[in-house]
Amino acid sequence: MSAAIQNDDGPRGVLRRGWSAAVGDYAIAGGWSLRGEALMVGDAAGGVYAFDGKSGATNWERRGVHEGGVLAVAVHPSGTTFATAGQDGRVLIWGVAEGQVQQAIDIGDDWVENVAWSPDGQWLAASCSRQVRAYGVDGAEVWRSDDHPSTVSAIAWSSAGELATACYGRVTFFDVPTGELRQKLEWQGSLVSMVLSPDGDIVACGSQDNTVHFWRRSTEQDAMMSGYSAKPSALAFDDTGTLLATGGGEAVTVWSFQGSGPEGTRPGVLEHHVQPVTTLAFARRGMRLASAARDGAVVVWSLERDGNGRPIGTAVLAGIGAKLYWRPDGRALAALDAQGGVTAWRIG
Amino acid sequence: MNTPRKVPVSILTGFLGSGKTTLLNRILSEEHGKRIAVIENEYGEVGIDQALVINADEEIFEMANGCICCTVRGDLIRVLGNLMKRRDKFDYVLVETTGLADPGPVAQTFFMDDEIRAEFALDGIVTLVDAAHIEQQLGRSDESTEQIAFADILVLNKTDLVNDEALDRLEARLRDMNRMARVVRSERADVSVDTVLNLGAFDLDQVLERRPTFLEPEYPFEWTGVYSLDTGRYELDLDDGPDPSMSLVVVSDQDTDDAALRESAEWCVRRYAEPAELIRPGEEIPLGKHVNLLLDSPGRKSFFLEVDTQVRVALYAEHGADEFDLQLGNAEGAEIMPEVERTWVAQHEHDDEVGSIAIERDGDVDPKKLDAWIGELLRERGVDIFRMKGFISLAGESRRFVFQGVHMLIDGQPDRPWGDSPRRNQLVFIGRDLDEQSIRQGFEACLV
Numbered sequence: 001m002s003a004a005i006q007n008d009d010g011p012r013g014v015l016r017r018g019w020s021a022a023v024g025d026y027a028i029a030g031g032w033s034l035r036g037e038a039l040m041v042g043d044a045a046g047g048v049y050a051f052d053g054k055s056g057a058t059n060w061e062r063r064g065v066h067e068g069g070v071l072a073v074a075v076h077p078s079g080t081t082f083a084t085a086g087q088d089g090r091v092l093i094w095g096v097a098e099g100q101v102q103q104a105i106d107i108g109d110d111w112v113e114n115v116a117w118s119p120d121g122q123w124l125a126a127s128c129s130r131q132v133r134a135y136g137v138d139g140a141e142v143w144r145s146d147d148h149p150s151t152v153s154a155i156a157w158s159s160a161g162e163l164a165t166a167c168y169g170r171v172t173f174f175d176v177p178t179g180e181l182r183q184k185l186e187w188q189g190s191l192v193s194m195v196l197s198p199d200g201d202i203v204a205c206g207s208q209d210n211t212v213h214f215w216r217r218s219t220e221q222d223a224m225m226s227g228y229s230a231k232p233s234a235l236a237f238d239d240t241g242t243l244l245a246t247g248g249g250e251a252v253t254v255w256s257f258q259g260s261g262p263e264g265t266r267p268g269v270l271e272h273h274v275q276p277v278t279t280l281a282f283a284r285r286g287m288r289l290a291s292a293a294r295d296g297a298v299v300v301w302s303l304e305r306d307g308n309g310r311p312i313g314t315a316v317l318a319g320i321g322a323k324l325y326w327r328p329d330g331r332a333l334a335a336l337d338a339q340g341g342v343t344a345w346r347i348g
Numbered sequence: 349m350n351t352p353r354k355v356p357v358s359i360l361t362g363f364l365g366s367g368k369t370t371l372l373n374r375i376l377s378e379e380h381g382k383r384i385a386v387i388e389n390e391y392g393e394v395g396i397d398q399a400l401v402i403n404a405d406e407e408i409f410e411m412a413n414g415c416i417c418c419t420v421r422g423d424l425i426r427v428l429g430n431l432m433k434r435r436d437k438f439d440y441v442l443v444e445t446t447g448l449a450d451p452g453p454v455a456q457t458f459f460m461d462d463e464i465r466a467e468f469a470l471d472g473i474v475t476l477v478d479a480a481h482i483e484q485q486l487g488r489s490d491e492s493t494e495q496i497a498f499a500d501i502l503v504l505n506k507t508d509l510v511n512d513e514a515l516d517r518l519e520a521r522l523r524d525m526n527r528m529a530r531v532v533r534s535e536r537a538d539v540s541v542d543t544v545l546n547l548g549a550f551d552l553d554q555v556l557e558r559r560p561t562f563l564e565p566e567y568p569f570e571w572t573g574v575y576s577l578d579t580g581r582y583e584l585d586l587d588d589g590p591d592p593s594m595s596l597v598v599v600s601d602q603d604t605d606d607a608a609l610r611e612s613a614e615w616c617v618r619r620y621a622e623p624a625e626l627i628r629p630g631e632e633i634p635l636g637k638h639v640n641l642l643l644d645s646p647g648r649k650s651f652f653l654e655v656d657t658q659v660r661v662a663l664y665a666e667h668g669a670d671e672f673d674l675q676l677g678n679a680e681g682a683e684i685m686p687e688v689e690r691t692w693v694a695q696h697e698h699d700d701e702v703g704s705i706a707i708e709r710d711g712d713v714d715p716k717k718l719d720a721w722i723g724e725l726l727r728e729r730g731v732d733i734f735r736m737k738g739f740i741s742l743a744g745e746s747r748r749f750v751f752q753g754v755h756m757l758i759d760g761q762p763d764r765p766w767g768d769s770p771r772r773n774q775l776v777f778i779g780r781d782l783d784e785q786s787i788r789q790g791f792e793a794c795l796v
Contacts, residue, residue: 026433044434068400069434087430109403111430129405150407150422168409168422190409190422208420208461209411230462276462294466338433 011345013313014300018332018344019056023049024063027322027336028070033096034079036327039334040096041342042070042084048092049342050099053327056344060099066090071113077121081137085112091126093139103139114152120160123176127152132165134176142177153192158200158217166194171203171215185215187222193233197241202257204244206232212246212255223263225255229276236280238287242305245289247277252291254307268307272299272314281324281333288312290333292321298335300347313348317341354469355432357441358544359454361495362476363485364447367505371476371537371544372444380541382439387427389446400438402427406446408453417730417755420457425464432467440545441468448491451475451498452734452755459757472547475499475529476537479518480509486700496522497702497734497778498754499529500547508535527704528735528776567613568595568620570694571668573676573686574604576660581679582653584633584663589672592644594665595624598653600635602662604688609662613692616664627651635661643672660687702734705784707775707791712743717794722758725790730756732782738775741766743796 011017023043030041036053043049046066050059066086075082081102085091091112093103110129117124123142124135130147132155150168158164158173162182165172168190173182190208197203204214212225212232225246232248244255244262252270255262275295282289287303296317303309319339326333327344334344362368372386389406407422424443431438445454451473458470475495478485485492496502502522507515519531532539586594597619599612624640629649633639643649653676655661665674668691676684718740726733737752740760751760777787 028433044430069430071430113426150409151405151426153426168407187412188410189412190420207412208409208422208425209413209418211412 011313011315013311014348015298015313015315015333015345016348018346019051019054020344021049021051021056021058021342023047023061023340023342025069025340026319026338027340027342029073029323030325030334030336030342031073031075031082032079032325032327032334033075033082034077034328036329036332038096039325039342039344040073040075040082040094041336042066042073042086043340044069046070046086046088048084048094048099050096051342053332053344056342059097062099065092065101068111071111072115074115074117074124076117076137077119083115083117083124083126085115085126087111089128091115091124091135093124093137103135103137105135105139105141107133114155116155116157116163118157118160118163118176122160125155125157125163125176127155127165130167132163132174134163143174143179145174145179148172153190154194154205156194156196158196162200164194164196164203166191166205171205173217183217185217185220185222187213189213192231193235195235195237195244197237197244197257198239199241202237202241202244204235204237204246206235206246206248210248212244212248214244225253225262225267228253234277234280234291236282236289238282238289238303239284243282243287243289243303243307245280245282245291247280247291249276250274250293252277252280252289252301254289254303254309256305256307258305262307268303268309270299270301270309270311272311273297278321279323281326283326283330283333284328285330288326288330290324290326292317292324292335292337294320296321296337298324298333300333313345315343315345317343354467355438355441356471356546357428357443357458357468358471358547359451359473360442360444360476360544361449361451361454361473361498362447362503362505363478363481363492363495365481366447366476366478367503367534367537368444368447368476371503371505371539372442374537374539375442375541375544378541380545382545384440384442384545385431385438387424387441387443389423389444389449402431406449415756416452417456417757418460419453420460421453424454424457425461428464428468432463440471442545448489450491450494452494455498455754456757459754459759471545472500473498474501474503474544474547476503476505477522479504479506479515482518493525493700493702494734496525496529497780499526501543502526502529502531503537503539503543504531504533505537506535507533521700525700525702525704526778527706528737528778566694567617567692568694569597569613569616569664569666570692571665572609572613572662572688572690572692573665573669573674574602574609574660574662574688575676575684576687577655577684578658579656580654582655582684583677583679583681584651584653585648585675585677586641586643586651587648587673588646589643589667591667592642593626594641594643594667594672595620596633596639596641596666597637597664598633598635598639599662599664600655600659602660604660606690609688609690612662613664701780702778703782705777705779705782705787707738707773707788709773709791709795710770711773712741712771712796713773713794714796715742715745718742721790721794725787726753726756726758729779729782733777733779735778736776738773739763740773740775741771 026044068087193206228248234247254268300313747762
């Protein structure tokens with residue numbers, strides 16, 4: 001299914017021609033294996049695919065495994081297995097190489113909207129409606145939360161044994177697997193997205209009312225960033241925890257946490273997109289940020305520590321930019337789009 | 349990238365027991381060849397192969413600013429956000445709310461959330477009404493009142509449990525509250541699928557086509573008959589009717605075209621505002637005066653009318669001619685048929701706090717003034733304005749401007765060119781305790 005990109009909208013700047021492939025429907029989510037040997041993708045028709053990281057050739061494909069569609073994908077830190085979740089109420093754990101289902105976890109009738117592996121790879125967390133559950137690698141349930149006040153919109157691990165959940169009005173931290181409630185941060189607003197700083201101290205959430213709200217856990221200080229023209233559902237922290245990139249309109253707004261910031265500072269405002277930004281991803285090293293927009297435009301930015309930056313590479317996708325994934329070594333960038341396109345560029 | 353057509357969404361509301369699940373099952377089991385996604389908030393017994401049914405708990409998300417108009421349904425944003433990713437597989441989305449749902453947040457979701465707005469269009473709000481119980485419900489809960497006020501279509505269901513007279517009374521009450529909605533009667537939610545899907549309900553053209561009188565002002569009279577008379581004495585003859593008396597103004601020298609009838613109607617409104625002279629059977633009716641015919645004796649009653657020249661006279665009567673079997677005869681006893689008849693939208697008491705205001709005015713509107721007026725009106729009264737829609741003739745714009753809104757949220761764009769059709773403004777507001785006079789005056793002040 002791979003083919004060389006042949007159009008006038010070829011990549012520019014640091015984005016170099018790589019490969020492209022296609023899945024059966026809207027490419028929802030995916031991820032690279034540890035060394036970038038494979039890129040795994042789940043689509044809206046419930047299919048799960050693995051492509052060769054170098055050539056884009058299809059290693060294997062399993063169509064229609066999640067009835068109703070895939071909602072989330074998480075690659076295990078080892079890079080050899082990954083989890084998919086879908087509208088069928090199931091979580092599947094796959095072997096990257098062969099595409100065999102190692103564990104199938106049937107949670108129930110509700111959609112499983114989020115999955116995340118703990119940083120040490122010991123636990124898999126999944127959210128389903130108002131509940132969060134944690135499983136061992138063998139698929140055995142080790143913990144299940146009480147009902148949250150509303151559907152859990154995002155989950156993230158703050159450390160190897162602590163899970164954060166976001167829902168309407170609240171971010172909650174739980175010890176896993178004991179389930180002990182560690183901290184509850186409240187704010188009246190519909191939290192649609194969440195990202196944690198790498199040290200787990202800063203929690204940032206995008207809110208339905210076009211604001212970004214963040215807390216410092218150590219001090220319980222919080223702050224609200226407003227002025228967005230749209231819902232900031234795309235958020236990304238760089239690996240050093242200095243920069244928080246946020247979508248929410250055509251501009252990418254980057255808040256710098258260096259010094260006493262970002263309170264009282266001006267964010268970097270990265271302007272190049274002409275349509276609302278849909279997704280953001282930081283490379284692991286080197287202050288490089290990738291953004292994609294509703295019109296399929298992809299931009300790679302080189303950032304300063306104060307949050308300002310400039311575009312250093314551009315490309316265009318066939319559909320709405322759905323997700324961006326840097327290869328762990330930072331030498332390639334993969335993009336998923338609404339037309340089912342899977343594109344990988346080499347980074348020059 | 350091309351922009352695909354927005355997927356239409358219908359919202360189905362109604363109190364528990366009003367027949368929502370029955371209607372839903374009917375829609376899903378009927379052969380209509382459409383792929384429908386249903387989002388259900390009430391766990392009913394729905395489950396049909398050709399449709400996708402998603403159960404979602406109603407999650408009402410208020411904003412930190414505390415504004416009720418910004419309140420949205422988080423579950424819909426989430427579910428629709430995922431559904432739109434495989435848009436090609438659905439032709440239509442139906443959202444069934446719980447019985448106690450306030451339709452505001454559901455409707456607002458389609459205005460407030462940019463991503464939802466980009467992919468979906470609110471096609472219409474269908475409210476099912478249990479004809480046997482709605483009167484009690486209206487007295488007890490704000491939600492049922494708001495469900496009526498928000499509706500584009502009111503399905504008056506379980507009509508077999510209520511007599512015709514009560515149904516007519518109920519329908520009149522519902523129409524009072526919401527003049528914009530179309531009322532459909534049914535026994536066991538047996539309405540056609542077209543009644544609830546692809547309504548194009550936000551198209552005011554359709555509303556006007558269906559009921560051309562709905563934007564008309566109300567008058568203290570219901571009926572006019574124009575009679576061409578020679579010099580002489582005439583007998584106005586009435587049978588027993590619904591009331592012991594009836595108000596009347598007889599206009600002399602009346603033309604038969606609609607403009608002339610409207611002009612006289614305005615003149616008669618002022619006459620009706622004056623105290624009426626009581627006329628007993630056998631007495632003569634003066635021309636151009638507000639009179640009250642006394643009809644409390646049984647059997648047919650005669651009154652007299654004298655004209656001293658060949659003239660057309662118009663009777664502006666409080667009730668329709670058929671209600672009292674009204675007849676005009678000449679001195680020889682021959683009945684004279686009216687040359688022209690016309691009915692008017694009758695004024696009546698508005699019992700409910702919730703009501704509709706309709707404005708129709710010729711002429712162009714100053715966009716800046718309109719903007720300022722609407723802005724202020726919505727800031728001050730947005731909470732009480734449930735729905736609004738209309739056409740505006742903006743000065744300097746060759747196309748008709750179409751708008752619709754829910755509470756404080758308003759959405760508008762130019763539509764088709766006016767062409768040869770007369771440039772005219774038509775607006776409807778549905779809300780609670782709205783001050784008709786000040787809204788009318790506010791709009792008038794926006795005219796160029």
